[in-house]
Amino acid sequence: MSQNVAPQSTVSKNSTNQGPPFxxxxxxxxxxxxxxxxxxxxxxxxxxxxxxxxxxxxWIATIQGPKxxxxxxxxxxxxxTFPSGYPYSPPTVKFITECFHPNVDLRGNICLDILAGRWxxxxxVHALLISLQSLxxxxxxxxxxxxxxxxxxxxxxxxKKQLLxxxxxxNREDKPDTK
Amino acid sequence: xxxxxxxxxxxxxxxxxVDYDNCGICRQPFHGCCPYCKWPGExxxxxxxxxxxxxxxxxxxxxxxxxxxxxxxxxxxxxxxYA
Ligand SMILES: [Zn+2]
Ligand SMILES: [Zn+2]
Ligand SMILES: [Zn+2]
Numbered sequence: 001m002s003q004n005v006a007p008q009s010t011v012s013k014n015s016t017n018q019g020p021p022f023x024x025x026x027x028x029x030x031x032x033x034x035x036x037x038x039x040x041x042x043x044x045x046x047x048x049x050x051x052x053x054x055x056x057x058x059w060i061a062t063i064q065g066p067k068x069x070x071x072x073x074x075x076x077x078x079x080x081t082f083p084s085g086y087p088y089s090p091p092t093v094k095f096i097t098e099c100f101h102p103n104v105d106l107r108g109n110i111c112l113d114i115l116a117g118r119w120x121x122x123x124x125v126h127a128l129l130i131s132l133q134s135l136x137x138x139x140x141x142x143x144x145x146x147x148x149x150x151x152x153x154x155x156x157x158x159x160k161k162q163l164l165x166x167x168x169x170x171n172r173e174d175k176p177d178t179k
Numbered sequence: 180x181x182x183x184x185x186x187x188x189x190x191x192x193x194x195x196x197v198d199y200d201n202c203g204i205c206r207q208p209f210h211g212c213c214p215y216c217k218w219p220g221e222x223x224x225x226x227x228x229x230x231x232x233x234x235x236x237x238x239x240x241x242x243x244x245x246x247x248x249x250x251x252x253x254x255x256x257x258x259x260x261y262a
Contacts, residue, residue, distance in 0.1 A: 027214045034206065087204070088245035120253045121242050122203040 047129035090119035098170035102139040102150035204238035227262040
């Protein structure tokens with residue numbers, strides 16, 4: 001017996017399936033929560049980060065100046081703002097603590113390749129903070145945002161003097177109560 | 180095919196461990212689906228690049244779209260070509 005019914009009755013249930021949505025803030029929230037957990041479990045306390053208030057998309061990070069560099073014993077606070085397309089797009093990162101550095105401008109903007117064109121979705125907050133810490137130790141003086149810092153960098157003694165003077169001044173202004 | 184890294188201009192340093200159990204982009208295991216897959220039964224296969232790195236198909240598609248017009252493997256930054 002012939003049974004030549006065309007097998008076209010399997011209605012294409014895929015007609016509405018355009019693939020998963022590109023942006024899904026719930027997924028990004030979950031991702032950020034996971035990263036927060038891993039950061040909190042990480043025994044390396046030279047870098048840390050925590051959401052600011054209830055907003056999971058805005059974090060405050062702290063990095064310690066790398067040891068055996070002019071930045072040793074200095075502490076810097078940064079703000080991280082995550083886009084809805086994270087981790088496909090990088091977070092916006094700025095120094096809150098004034099940072100005298102060839103690749104940081106006076107408003108705290110940072111020139112770092114991985115925060116722009118060389119961002120990779122394989123990076124996370126921890127890797128980013130470690131990169132920023134190593135940027136402190138190894139500035140790129142050929143394309144400076146702060147030319148004064150770039151010019152002074154080869155003279156590490158003078159650089160450190162200027163760095164500490166500005167750091168102390170900025171921290172005094174932070175806490176007007178202390179005399 | 181010969182691939183040469185022309186220049187490494189990075190000032191930051193980071194390294195990523197190659198992990199063959201989890202997708203590096205979403206951190207979810209390959210035996211499951213990517214975090215964007217919600218419909219039961221939807222397939223979320225693993226795709227391989229000629230550079231031998233692999234990711235969930237949806238994660239890689241989103242990355243290719245996000246970095247347009249470049250098409251680089253997020254791990255080795257070679258031009259992404261499906262293997
Ligand atoms: Zn994935
Ligand atoms: Zn998927
Ligand atoms: Zn690759």
